[in-house]
Amino acid sequence: MKIMTHDKIEELTKKEYKYGFHTNIESDSLGKGLTEETIRLISGKKNEPEFLLEWRLRAFEHWKTLSEPTWQYVKFNAVDYQDIVYYSAPKSQKDGPKSLNEVDPELRKMFDKLGISLHEQQRLTGVAVDAVVDSVSVATTFKEKLAEVGVIFCSFSEAVKRHPELVKKYLGTVVPYTDNFFAALNSAVFSDGSFVFIPKGVRCPMELSTYFRINAAETGQFERTLIVAEEDSYVSYLEGCTAPMRDENQLHAAVVELVAMDRAEIKYSTVQNWYPGDENGKGGIYNFVTKRGKCKGVASKISWTQVETGSAVTWKYPSVILQGDNSVGEFYSVALTNNCQQADTGTKMIHLGKNTRSTILSKGISAGRGQNAYRGLVKIQKNAAGARNYTQCDSLLLGDRCGAHTFPYIEAKNKTAQVEHEATTSKISDAQIFYCKQRGISEEDAVSMIVNGFCKDVFQKLPMEFAVEAQALLGVSLEGAVG
Amino acid sequence: MEKAEMGKTLLEIRNLRVSVDGKQILKGLSLSVRPGQVHAIMGPNGSGKSTLAHVLSGREGYDVTGGEISYCGKDLLALKAEDRAREGIFLAFQYPVEIPGVNNMYFLRTAVNAVRSHRGEAELDAMDFLSFAKAKMEKLGMNKNLTSRSVNEGFSGGEKKRNEVFQMSVLEPKLAILDETDSGLDIDALKTVAEGVNALRAPDRAFLVITHYQRLLDYIVPDVVHVLAGGQIVKSGDKNLALELEERGYEWVDRGETEAGKGRVQG
Numbered sequence: 001m002k003i004m005t006h007d008k009i010e011e012l013t014k015k016e017y018k019y020g021f022h023t024n025i026e027s028d029s030l031g032k033g034l035t036e037e038t039i040r041l042i043s044g045k046k047n048e049p050e051f052l053l054e055w056r057l058r059a060f061e062h063w064k065t066l067s068e069p070t071w072q073y074v075k076f077n078a079v080d081y082q083d084i085v086y087y088s089a090p091k092s093q094k095d096g097p098k099s100l101n102e103v104d105p106e107l108r109k110m111f112d113k114l115g116i117s118l119h120e121q122q123r124l125t126g127v128a129v130d131a132v133v134d135s136v137s138v139a140t141t142f143k144e145k146l147a148e149v150g151v152i153f154c155s156f157s158e159a160v161k162r163h164p165e166l167v168k169k170y171l172g173t174v175v176p177y178t179d180n181f182f183a184a185l186n187s188a189v190f191s192d193g194s195f196v197f198i199p200k201g202v203r204c205p206m207e208l209s210t211y212f213r214i215n216a217a218e219t220g221q222f223e224r225t226l227i228v229a230e231e232d233s234y235v236s237y238l239e240g241c242t243a244p245m246r247d248e249n250q251l252h253a254a255v256v257e258l259v260a261m262d263r264a265e266i267k268y269s270t271v272q273n274w275y276p277g278d279e280n281g282k283g284g285i286y287n288f289v290t291k292r293g294k295c296k297g298v299a300s301k302i303s304w305t306q307v308e309t310g311s312a313v314t315w316k317y318p319s320v321i322l323q324g325d326n327s328v329g330e331f332y333s334v335a336l337t338n339n340c341q342q343a344d345t346g347t348k349m350i351h352l353g354k355n356t357r358s359t360i361l362s363k364g365i366s367a368g369r370g371q372n373a374y375r376g377l378v379k380i381q382k383n384a385a386g387a388r389n390y391t392q393c394d395s396l397l398l399g400d401r402c403g404a405h406t407f408p409y410i411e412a413k414n415k416t417a418q419v420e421h422e423a424t425t426s427k428i429s430d431a432q433i434f435y436c437k438q439r440g441i442s443e444e445d446a447v448s449m450i451v452n453g454f455c456k457d458v459f460q461k462l463p464m465e466f467a468v469e470a471q472a473l474l475g476v477s478l479e480g481a482v483g
Numbered sequence: 484m485e486k487a488e489m490g491k492t493l494l495e496i497r498n499l500r501v502s503v504d505g506k507q508i509l510k511g512l513s514l515s516v517r518p519g520q521v522h523a524i525m526g527p528n529g530s531g532k533s534t535l536a537h538v539l540s541g542r543e544g545y546d547v548t549g550g551e552i553s554y555c556g557k558d559l560l561a562l563k564a565e566d567r568a569r570e571g572i573f574l575a576f577q578y579p580v581e582i583p584g585v586n587n588m589y590f591l592r593t594a595v596n597a598v599r600s601h602r603g604e605a606e607l608d609a610m611d612f613l614s615f616a617k618a619k620m621e622k623l624g625m626n627k628n629l630t631s632r633s634v635n636e637g638f639s640g641g642e643k644k645r646n647e648v649f650q651m652s653v654l655e656p657k658l659a660i661l662d663e664t665d666s667g668l669d670i671d672a673l674k675t676v677a678e679g680v681n682a683l684r685a686p687d688r689a690f691l692v693i694t695h696y697q698r699l700l701d702y703i704v705p706d707v708v709h710v711l712a713g714g715q716i717v718k719s720g721d722k723n724l725a726l727e728l729e730e731r732g733y734e735w736v737d738r739g740e741t742e743a744g745k746g747r748v749q750g
Contacts, residue, residue, distance in 0.1 A: 429580075430543070430544075431580045432580050432582055434542050434543070434564065434580075435576065435579070435580040435582070436582075436590075436594075437541070437563075437564040437565040437568065438540050438541075438542075438564060438565075438567075438568050438573075438574050438576075439568055439590070439591075439594035439597075439650065439654065440565055440568035440569045440594050440597040440598045440601065440654070441565060441590075441593055441594055441597050442565055442597070443565070445593065445597075449582070449585050449590070449593065450582060450585065452584070452585070453582055453583055453584025453585035453633065454583065454584055455584070456584035456585075457584070
């Protein structure tokens, strides 16, 4: 099979980042730099209880003993952690909006532009949204309706104020601050994020969604999300994210923790579209994120679905600890790197309980000079009798200057375990493109169609409306990748 | 192209010379096709039959070193592959390509709508298209499961060829090129495919049937038969030429190449 020529790929991989605008909102920011004082200020601004401040300070002390990880297959300019603003909040939101009507009109405009209406009554989709700008949550919709069934969906700060016992009980139980460099940093300086609690036996009546937006310059975003699903409950949660186009790199170091009790199910979907930098690799977000779920209860289930098309550099491994017997972990991923983007992403499935099962389906697409690495660990511990894993890892290359890399690690300590790993690497062939063109389909549409077909199995795992969004996003991200 | 009689000609190939990787494949091929006609192009392996199909449909990798092709009065060689398709040229592939994960009907609807918007017509939505396509499927006796499968993925050889004919029926081309559609088909599949093609014969549609064997022409009866050898059409005649060829073998025309080449029959 012949491979597409250089100029075709060149043309194909040029695109515009549609979300690159910047909104003029006055913000209340701390100066640059990170000291114990910074952490006390953040905690003070949020009137946090003592336990949280202490936890942050312990995390900070620990962070100082760590250095950035170096094992990942990405290259990037060193981050100067003293040259970052660690707290920035839209100013008029100082006391937090009492209702959606109080949300700054500029902010509302920004979300309208992004296609996210915060006006509950106008929403037909029945998705509750929490909107986080820079470091703080600015609005959460459908709160009352959710409260009727006992579901708590609010910003992390609000959870700290209203449900400190829940925060204290679960914070850091899945991703301790000692976990890694970025998790420690996040634990010290996180300013907001989303909190979800689904009580026993409740099936959350709507999709929950958090929308993250970095707006301010020279600011890092460090949000923290915690989702707890009690026995026999179910929740589907989606996060999306965008950022303005800026020449400097911005750091995004988030932590997500999920806890599923007996027979509970958490479905977590991400459509990540942070600014990827320009075609020469200038600017873009460093997306260094720790996401992990714990299937704590028997027969519980955690499912990660991610569509990663943004960020200059991605370092991210949404994982599942399968502790409860018969629990299930899933990871479905599409990662696209175009131009100079680099991604080192994958998952860890840690089998502790008996008859635990995990499925990994990873689709990596590389175009331009993009570098895409899948890194996955399947670990079967001694007591995990009857554990099973199935991994499928497919890479698709567009052009001959990009790269696809696979780093699978398998550790099985129980003889009854069954672990399967399948991997393929393919290129879009001239024959496929010609076949489409001979039917009247343009080259650009052909590539988009073929790539979407390649990702179909993952898109099917997304909630309906987001699957459509993800497909469109993939099309945009490949725009210019064919002529 | 300025000739008055061109109005009646759908495709006019004059003295076409094509090389691939520096090797001359077509060495001055001429052919004239009118709407409603079925032309068969026969010839031994390596004579340039598939090259002709690919050059007509605009596949890259072929250097046209001489000659011209006029299609509906337009300079065909100046059009991009997708525009040729939108102008009504359809190639039924010898080896239809698999496109995993892309639904067959979605693919075909995208194609139909590309053609429609090229003509300035409104695009068909999913429901309209489905009823339009289903009517065509019934007419061709196609398996209903075709609607839920990916383009050619996991199709048997026969299914792939039938899918090509189905696509042809939906796209309603002016010029359909069948590139060795009979290869790899058993006799039953061959009959079905041929019936599909015959059902599509129409006064405003022409067919170029490329085949190695006479067998297919028992079912798709051509108006004109050409023998392609050594990059040129060396002999043309009616359907009986195919039978004669079957009997005497290609060596017969190979030997008479030079003489026969002069006696071309206009279709």
